[in-house]
Amino acid sequence: MIHTNKLLLAAMMSALFLSGCAAKTTYYWGNYEQLIHDSYIEPGSADPVTQIDLLETDIQIAQSEGLPTPPGIYAHLGYMHSLQGNVAQAKNAFLQEKNLYPESASFIDGMLDRAYGNK
Amino acid sequence: MTIIKNIRSLLLAGLFMLAMGCAVTPYNYSALNEAKPRSIVVIPPVNSSVEVDAPYIYLSTISKPLAEKGYYVFPVSVIDNFLKENGLPTPAEMNSISLDKIRENIGADAVLYVEIIDWGQKYNVLSSNAVVRAKLRLIDTRTGSLLWDAEAHAIQEGSGSGGGIVGLLIGAIINQIAGSIVDVTPDLSRTANEAVFSSQKRGLLKGPYAQPSKVLAETE
Numbered sequence: 001m002i003h004t005n006k007l008l009l010a011a012m013m014s015a016l017f018l019s020g021c022a023a024k025t026t027y028y029w030g031n032y033e034q035l036i037h038d039s040y041i042e043p044g045s046a047d048p049v050t051q052i053d054l055l056e057t058d059i060q061i062a063q064s065e066g067l068p069t070p071p072g073i074y075a076h077l078g079y080m081h082s083l084q085g086n087v088a089q090a091k092n093a094f095l096q097e098k099n100l101y102p103e104s105a106s107f108i109d110g111m112l113d114r115a116y117g118n119k
Numbered sequence: 120m121t122i123i124k125n126i127r128s129l130l131l132a133g134l135f136m137l138a139m140g141c142a143v144t145p146y147n148y149s150a151l152n153e154a155k156p157r158s159i160v161v162i163p164p165v166n167s168s169v170e171v172d173a174p175y176i177y178l179s180t181i182s183k184p185l186a187e188k189g190y191y192v193f194p195v196s197v198i199d200n201f202l203k204e205n206g207l208p209t210p211a212e213m214n215s216i217s218l219d220k221i222r223e224n225i226g227a228d229a230v231l232y233v234e235i236i237d238w239g240q241k242y243n244v245l246s247s248n249a250v251v252r253a254k255l256r257l258i259d260t261r262t263g264s265l266l267w268d269a270e271a272h273a274i275q276e277g278s279g280s281g282g283g284i285v286g287l288l289i290g291a292i293i294n295q296i297a298g299s300i301v302d303v304t305p306d307l308s309r310t311a312n313e314a315v316f317s318s319q320k321r322g323l324l325k326g327p328y329a330q331p332s333k334v335l336a337e338t339e
Contacts, residue, residue, distance in 0.1 A: 033182060071328075075193075103226070105226065
């Protein structure tokens with residue numbers, strides 16, 4: 001009985017909290033933050049292959065739902081590809097980040113330059 | 120039945136906190152308004168807590184709220200690796216890079232510096248609370264001026280502790296029922312970030328990618 005009440009109240013609290021603060025998100029976030037968490041806290045569960053797989057799925061879902069892909073996702077994907085030695089895919093993803101978000105240009109250009117020589 | 124009474128008072132206190140969110144001295148936004156940064160790089164946090172994982176757990180919860188606020192947020196993990204590859208193995212060292220170097224190599228308009236003050240599960244005689252507390256400072260990479268600062272904090276209260284609610288109270292009992300094996304700090308950290316960025320009078324102003332908020336009237 002007490003437990004039921006606790007659950008109910010907890011649920012009410014959460015509902016109040018959510019309705020009070022959470023607006024709809026602009027971007028589709030998918031697994032990005034969880035992958036960052038796991039790559040530091042449980043590295044075994046987030047190797048580059050897994051990350052590439054999940055991030056590419058997220059990008060597809062975002063596109064199919066008509067939501068923009070958030071800042072950093074393509075750059076993170078590019079970095080994972082570069083760790084795997086997938087040169088073409090890495091460059092492609094980095095350039096995608098730069099196209100979507102011109103603010104990333106000097107960082108992305110610098111990375112491409114250091115990793116692959118300019119162009 | 121005292122338990123239920125306690126829960127009621129917690130619930131009321133929680134509601135009160137939500138309602139009182141606006142009774143805070145307004146922040147002076149003149150520096151931020153003048154600088155109008157478009158992009159923010161988050162440097163991996165300095166750790167002043169005893170929880171070794173705190174900086175990177177926190178780092179994993181900062182991109183979404185900051186980007187949803189309308190800023191370009193550099194990829195936190197790629198930046199961390201970039202800094203490590205450039206001879207800065209720990210957050211403590213990363214926090215000492217000059218703003219000129221950050222501007223030159225990363226191209227960020229502003230840097231978000233984070234210090235973790237307190238983090239994790241606290242076991243008391245009658246209860247166990249989880250806490251997340253971090254100091255945030257947003258600095259202009261051109262001028263070095265402070266654009267915005269705040270303290271993000273959230274507490275998840277276990278059962279049995281009546282008063283002393285500081286900061287934000289969220290669904291208090293869930294952890295107790297579910298069993299406390301799950302690390303609640305990532306969610307708590309998200310709650311803290313959401314609250315600190317969207318605070319009405321001290322929150323972070325919207326960046327260039329923010330959508331005009333048509334639901335504002337509804338949520339007020």
